[in-house]
Amino acid sequence: MSAHEVADVAVIGGGPAGLAAAAEAKAAGASRVLLLERDDRVGGILNQQVHDGFGTKVFGEALTGPEYAAIYEDRVNDRDVETWLKTHVIDVTKDRLITVHSDKGLRTIEAGSVVLSMGCRERTRGAIGTAGTRPSGVFTAGAVQNYMNVRNLAVGRKVVILGSGDIGLIMARRLKLEGAEVVCVAEILPQPSGIAGNMVRCLEDFDIPLFLSTTVVEIHGKSRVTGVTLAEVGPKMGEKKGTRRFVECDTLLLSVGLIPENELTNKIGIITNPLTTGAIVDDSFRTSVPGIFSCGNVLQVHDVVDYATLESEKAGIAAAIWATTGKLPDADIKVTAGEGLRYVLPATISGTDSVDFTMRSWKEDHNRAIIFKSGGEEVRRLRMPHMEPAGMIRVRLGKGRFRRIVNNELTVEVGD
Amino acid sequence: MNTTLICIVCPVSCPCDVEWTQEDGVIKVENNQCKLAFEYVEGELFDPRRMLTTSVPVDGGNWPLVSVKTHVPIPKDQMLEAMKAIEGIRAEAPIKVGDVIVPDLLGTGSDLVATRNVTTV
Numbered sequence: 003m004s005a006h007e008v009a010d011v012a013v014i015g016g017g018p019a020g021l022a023a024a025a026e027a028k029a030a031g032a033s034r035v036l037l038l039e040r041d042d043r044v045g046g047i048l049n050q051q052v053h054d055g056f057g058t059k060v061f062g063e064a065l066t067g068p069e070y071a072a073i074y075e076d077r078v079n080d081r082d083v084e085t086w087l088k089t090h091v092i093d094v095t096k097d098r099l100i101t102v103h104s105d106k107g108l109r110t111i112e113a114g115s116v117v118l119s120m121g122c123r124e125r126t127r128g129a130i131g132t133a134g135t136r137p138s139g140v141f142t143a144g145a146v147q148n149y150m151n152v153r154n155l156a157v158g159r160k161v162v163i164l165g166s167g168d169i170g171l172i173m174a175r176r177l178k179l180e181g182a183e184v185v186c187v188a189e190i191l192p193q194p195s196g197i198a199g200n201m202v203r204c205l206e207d208f209d210i211p212l213f214l215s216t217t218v219v220e221i222h223g224k225s226r227v228t229g230v231t232l233a234e235v236g237p238k239m240g241e242k243k244g245t246r247r248f249v250e251c252d253t254l255l256l257s258v259g260l261i262p263e264n265e266l267t268n269k270i271g272i273i274t275n276p277l278t279t280g281a282i283v284d285d286s287f288r289t290s291v292p293g294i295f296s297c298g299n300v301l302q303v304h305d306v307v308d309y310a311t312l313e314s315e316k317a318g319i320a321a322a323i324w325a326t327t328g329k330l331p332d333a334d335i336k337v338t339a340g341e342g343l344r345y346v347l348p349a350t351i352s353g354t355d356s357v358d359f360t361m362r363s364w365k366e367d368h369n370r371a372i373i374f375k376s377g378g379e380e381v382r383r384l385r386m387p388h389m390e391p392a393g394m395i396r397v398r399l400g401k402g403r404f405r406r407i408v409n410n411e412l413t414v415e416v417g418d
Numbered sequence: 419m420n421t422t423l424i425c426i427v428c429p430v431s432c433p434c435d436v437e438w439t440q441e442d443g444v445i446k447v448e449n450n451q452c453k454l455a456f457e458y459v460e461g462e463l464f465d466p467r468r469m470l471t472t473s474v475p476v477d478g479g480n481w482p483l484v485s486v487k488t489h490v491p492i493p494k495d496q497m498l499e500a501m502k503a504i505e506g507i508r509a510e511a512p513i514k515v516g517d518v519i520v521p522d523l524l525g526t527g528s529d530l531v532a533t534r535n536v537t538t539v
Contacts, residue, residue, distance in 0.1 A: 052485035053471045058428035058454060066471055068485045068534035072515055151473055154482040179472060179501050198424045199431035203468065207494060306429045387449050388433050
């Protein structure tokens with residue numbers, strides 16, 4: 003094996019997004035596709051998500067995480083994608099020269115196209131600045147999921163969960179099933195962060211209390227957690243006086259959000275959206291740097307893996323086309339997130355093929371509509387019986403609607 | 419009767435508006451994105467069931483655990499009982515996705531099956 007390699011497409015990160023991108027890049031005609039993964043197996047977080055609910059959009063049935071991952075792992079293997087495990091990407095240049103480190107030493111890869119699919123890591127205690135001592139027994143929910151579901155390690159007997167993110171809720175159920183006592187879930191926001199389904203099957207099913215507008219203000223314990231102090235917070239997140247109460251526990255799980263791992267994206271100098279922290283992309287998932295694409299959770303945090311897969315398949319195909327022909331349609335139509343939406347993606351479209359737009363609303367709302375407008379006229383309207391920030395909204399704009407777009411501008415907003 | 423039930427089959431969590439009666443069962447379901455909601459809603463009203471997903475230790479495998487699920491959902495109120503029944507069960511590598519680890523768990527008619535491939539080391 004030489005220290006310098008050449009590939010048509012190099013995919014960074016072998017989670018669900020990277021697996022889908024690599025498999026489709028190969029199928030779309032890229033002759034050598036490299037999938038670079040720092041873990042000792044591909045599949046990413048799916049390997050530890052033993053619960054079901056994956057695949058309803060792609061396969062029409064609810065699979066578990068490992069089953070879903072196995073399908074795509076088989077696919078990359080069947081298509082002769084070259085997978086490099088235990089390989090850290092330490093640098094990518096604008097000219098798509100990748101430097102990796104592994105037990106084979108330092109190597110460089112000259113790639114025709116690069117797909118950034120690094121996913122997310124979890125926010126930790128440091129990121130939320132909780133006061134108190136520093137005992138053992140404070141974990142992120144995903145770390146506990148890995149310990150319990152992959153490594154067969156138990157973490158504690160009496161657990162408080164801070165944050166109602168989906169992994170936290172799923173771990174509440176998991177801990178309960180494994181015989182631990184889950185004292186409560188505390189959420190600083192006035193509404194749950196996780197999806198509604200997990201409120202039902204993870205908390206209500208097991209009578210686990212959820213305290214909204216409540217947070218952990220202090221962690222107690224010397225060598226091990228002995229308890230936490232909870233307090234209610236007001237509308238401006240300030241602690242409400244006289245609401246402190248001590249709760250005994252030996253473990254605190256944090257489910258306080260995900261951080262897209264965009265360090266490489268930023269190092270390359272790719273333009274990002276401050277609201278997603280991910281790259282700004284067009285409808286081919288091209289970033290601002292030619293030949294570099296981005297997809298999956300590093301681009302935008304998804305709630306449904308199926309959508310990360312579908313997005314990444316498109317990115318993989320586009321990466322293969324660019325690597326083999328150097329051509330992709332120009333994306334000249336500018337898309338803006340209007341009233342009521344935090345962001346909409348992609349930021350520009352070519353108008354050559356139907357586009358699946360993804361977006362999130364600022365707040366929970368009922369009986370509204372997602373409205374596409376151009377030149378002040380309506381292009382498309384979709385009724386939304388219910389929307390909430392925790393649920394990504396996905397709307398297809400069919401090719402047939404593009405003739406209504408004028409002045410190369412399209413606005414997407416929440417309306418009536 | 420009219421009830422709103424959140425479909426829990428997948429993360430989309432459709433808030434389904436359900437029209438139903440004890441005698442006629444489910445009459446109408448609205449606000450659902452896909453057909454999987456119909457079966458869920460019917461079950462949730464008359465015979466609530468859940469998929470049980472957990473893991474079982476493996477001997478001689480490249481993973482210390484094999485993840486497992488009930489191949490069809492089991493009665494919701496038997497979840498913790500089922501976990502007790504699984505306690506102490508060990509599986510032996512190699513294991514393929516779909517292999518039966520415990521047949522007819524608690525007489526529910528649902529087999530506990532593997533959801534991960536485990537190879538021997």
